[in-house]
Amino acid sequence: MDSRLRCRELKSKVMSAKEAAKFFKDGMVVGTSGFTPAGYPKAVPLEIANRAKNGEKIGLTIITGASVGPELDGELSESGVMKRRYPYQTNSTCRNKINNSDINYCDMHLSHTPQWVKYGFFGNMDIAIVEAVAITKEGHIIPSTSIGNSNVFVEYADKIIVEINTSQPLELEGIHDIYNVDIPPFRKPIPLTKVDDKIGTNYINCNKEKILGIVFTDIKDKTRPVSKIDDVSKKMADNLIEFLENEVRENRLPENLLPLQSGVGSVANAVMGGLVNSKFKDLVVYSEVIQDSVIDLIEAGKVKFASGTSLTISPERLDDFYSKFNNYKDKLILRPQEISNSPEIARRLGVIAINTAIEVDIYGNVNSTNIMGSRMMNGIGGSGDFARNGYLTIFTTESIAKNGDISSIVPMVSHHDHSEHDVMVIVTEQGVADLRGLSPKERAIKIIENCAHPDYKEALYKYFNEACEGKYKHTPHVLSKSLSWHDRFMKTGSMQNKESLSQNN
Ligand code: COA
Numbered sequence: 001m002d003s004r005l006r007c008r009e010l011k012s013k014v015m016s017a018k019e020a021a022k023f024f025k026d027g028m029v030v031g032t033s034g035f036t037p038a039g040y041p042k043a044v045p046l047e048i049a050n051r052a053k054n055g056e057k058i059g060l061t062i063i064t065g066a067s068v069g070p071e072l073d074g075e076l077s078e079s080g081v082m083k084r085r086y087p088y089q090t091n092s093t094c095r096n097k098i099n100n101s102d103i104n105y106c107d108m109h110l111s112h113t114p115q116w117v118k119y120g121f122f123g124n125m126d127i128a129i130v131e132a133v134a135i136t137k138e139g140h141i142i143p144s145t146s147i148g149n150s151n152v153f154v155e156y157a158d159k160i161i162v163e164i165n166t167s168q169p170l171e172l173e174g175i176h177d178i179y180n181v182d183i184p185p186f187r188k189p190i191p192l193t194k195v196d197d198k199i200g201t202n203y204i205n206c207n208k209e210k211i212l213g214i215v216f217t218d219i220k221d222k223t224r225p226v227s228k229i230d231d232v233s234k235k236m237a238d239n240l241i242e243f244l245e246n247e248v249r250e251n252r253l254p255e256n257l258l259p260l261q262s263g264v265g266s267v268a269n270a271v272m273g274g275l276v277n278s279k280f281k282d283l284v285v286y287s288e289v290i291q292d293s294v295i296d297l298i299e300a301g302k303v304k305f306a307s308g309t310s311l312t313i314s315p316e317r318l319d320d321f322y323s324k325f326n327n328y329k330d331k332l333i334l335r336p337q338e339i340s341n342s343p344e345i346a347r348r349l350g351v352i353a354i355n356t357a358i359e360v361d362i363y364g365n366v367n368s369t370n371i372m373g374s375r376m377m378n379g380i381g382g383s384g385d386f387a388r389n390g391y392l393t394i395f396t397t398e399s400i401a402k403n404g405d406i407s408s409i410v411p412m413v414s415h416h417d418h419s420e421h422d423v424m425v426i427v428t429e430q431g432v433a434d435l436r437g438l439s440p441k442e443r444a445i446k447i448i449e450n451c452a453h454p455d456y457k458e459a460l461y462k463y464f465n466e467a468c469e470g471k472y473k474h475t476p477h478v479l480s481k482s483l484s485w486h487d488r489f490m491k492t493g494s495m496q497n498k499e500s501l502s503q504n505n
Pocket of ligand 1: 359
């Protein structure tokens with residue numbers, strides 16, 4: 001206990017998770033640590049959920065860094081405690097309740113969350129629950145596998161509960177770099193000009209008077225296994241790498257590229273994984289999540305430094321990772337998401353932003369969040385922070401979904417996350433559409449020709465040609481038909497116009 005809780009005055013604050021859970025009252029706004037299923041509080045949320053399961057009326061607004069594990073998003077959704085949620089989630093129970101309007105969800109850019117707390121846009125924050133590996137002699141908090149918004153919540157919440165998690169190794173101490181950003185009109189430039197710059201402290205500055213309770217737990221992060229890299233993802237990765245190699249040949253990128261940001265999910269992991277077999281070396285990563293593929297790249301000698309806000313290592317990899325942790329420690333840094341996702345830094349460093357789309361339209365607009373225009377998947381996450389400010393903004397998607405019943409290239413996106421003004425390059429397993437500097441009509445031809453699946457190419461051209469009929473159209477659409485593909489899928493289970501196919505036959 002002494003190595004984990006080094007502040008004598010705080011020893012009297014140690015309590016059980018059940019006791020800590022009693023501090024939460026109906027209607028409170030609660031900020032928690034956690035970004036992906038890494039570094040989120042576990043023991044206290046489980047006990048809050050138990051209170052509700054035992055019949056107590058308790059509804060909370062939950063603000064996190066990003067998605068968190070099942071003990072938090074799953075249990076608080078299931079038990080009905082979660083009434084309002086910001087800024088991002090990936091839990092299936094939480095998602096279903098959001099889509100059923102049991103939870104009010106405001107999907108937002110991850111760089112906005114910390115400043116909204118600071119600006120008071122969410123109202124007052126009552127309690128922060130923060131996971132830590134240790135508390136220093138002075139009462140400061142050493143975070144665990146993620147930082148997310150913890151530093152901001154610790155500063156702005158009225159009270160704090162710390163979960164010291166003994167399953168998180170003490171060796172993590174030193175990997176964090178906590179820097180505070182002032183609010184306007186006092187904000188200054190963030191003094192970070194290289195991916196490996198260290199600009200802050202190893203700990204979160206904490207006023208120990210605000211600590212309500214300290215709970216010890218050893219519940220492990222519930223990180224998810226990484227899905228295998230299939231042929232389609234490999235093709236996407238190959239297409240992307242070929243594109244980047246060409247950028248180097250054309251002198252638009254240096255030989256070791258620029259800092260890479262990569263999104264979440266199986267496709268993003270495969271794309272990053274593909275770099276292991278590429279010619280590139282001395283790469284650097286400036287992203288949110290450091291996942292297995294980045295560790296593979298470090299091990300392969302391809303990546304020399306990676307900066308993120310969360311360390312999300314798959315369960316099968318975790319023991320090996322920590323056994324060799326000292327080999328990685330000087331190549332990794334975790335920052336608050338206010339810094340990892342800062343538009344200022346993304347633009348200054350010239351980040352190559354690689355994120356995943358659910359669907360893309362023929363003009364280059366991207367939907368990353370809503371299935372068939374209505375059903376929330378996860379959220380925009382940090383993709384917009386990087387996409388708007390990247391040196392190069394790339395979106396990847398398989399050209400079809402649901403065994404070919406859906407074309408991911410559509411006449412018009414059914415929900416809009418990233419506009420044609422931010423999207424520079426589309427990559428599918430079919431090929432690459434480089435949209436830089438193209439007019440909408442040129443973009444449409446490039447996207448259909450290079451990225452659409454052969455089964456949908458003809459229908460996309462048909463739509464585009466019909467839309468181009470008539471004069472004075474810059475971004476041609478047939479409004480009565482622009483979302484008809486989605487409508488057809490909802491009615492028939494396929495975007496393919498089977499009637500017209502059989503008539504043509
Ligand atoms: N229409 C309908 N459904 C589609 C679709 C489309 N055009 N394209 C994909 N899907 C479905 C898949 O079938 C799959 O469904 P399932 O869960 O029922 O199997 C689901 O969407 C996820 O697709 P998958 O191919 O497994 O991709 P993924 O795991 O790589 O996730 C996103 C893709 C877009 C959902 C994910 O990357 C995301 O949430 N992105 C937004 C946040 C973000 O970009 N953050 C990055 C900065 S951290």
